[in-house]
Amino acid sequence: MLIIVKQKPLATPRPRATKRGTVYYPANYKKYIAALRKDLQELDIPEGPLQADIVFVLPRIKKLPVHGNRVIHTKRPDLDNMVKAVLDALPIPDDARICKIVAVKYYAASGEDAHMQIHISRLEDEKRPQ
Numbered sequence: 001m002l003i004i005v006k007q008k009p010l011a012t013p014r015p016r017a018t019k020r021g022t023v024y025y026p027a028n029y030k031k032y033i034a035a036l037r038k039d040l041q042e043l044d045i046p047e048g049p050l051q052a053d054i055v056f057v058l059p060r061i062k063k064l065p066v067h068g069n070r071v072i073h074t075k076r077p078d079l080d081n082m083v084k085a086v087l088d089a090l091p092i093p094d095d096a097r098i099c100k101i102v103a104v105k106y107y108a109a110s111g112e113d114a115h116m117q118i119h120i121s122r123l124e125d126e127k128r129p130q
Contacts, residue, residue, distance in 0.1 A: 001119070005039045007032070008114040009056040009105070011077030012084040029085075036089035045092055046122040049099040055117040056082050056105040070106040079105050086118060099123050 010032045015023045058073055083103050087095040100123050108114055 001044045003040065003043050003118050005036065005116045005118060006113065007035065007039070007116065009058060009077075009082050009116050010085055011081035012088065013081075033085065033089050036086070037091065040089055040091055040118070043091060043118070043120060045090070045120050048097075049123040050092075050097045051100040051102070051121050051123040052083075052087070052098050053117075053119040053121070054083060054086055054101070054103040056103070057108050057112065057115050057117075058105060059114045060108045060110065060112070064107060065110075067110045070109045070112070073105040073107050079103055086116065090120070 010029065013026055013029055015025055017023050056073075056079070057070065064071060082105065083101060087098060090098075098120075
């Protein structure tokens with residue numbers, strides 16, 4: 001099942017620590033994860049090993065031509081931190097079931113809003129190199 005989340009993608013920030021040593025994530029990240037969890041509740045997740053296919057579409061920057069298609073995004077935020085945020089928000093008790101991840105990030109096409117396309121499917125056995 002493919003789900004489109006109409007939120008600007010956000011990367012998982014580094015945890016912060018207080019002077020007393022308590023580790024926490026910033027409040028805006030906690031709000032983002034809560035909103036993402038709400039959007040992902042309707043995602044039908046099969047049993048067994050899983051594959052996650054994720055497309056991140058970030059806001060188009062002014063440096064790009066006004067009219068145009070999606071363009072590969074090669075700047076920060078890092079793709080791995082964006083994927084981690086999505087995996088943290090998935091409605092499954094243990095994201096260790098995700099065995100394969102296919103992810104890409106783009107700048108939006110002209111007229112397109114920032115969003116994420118998330119597809120979680122059962123990972124079928126693949127031929128492995130010997």
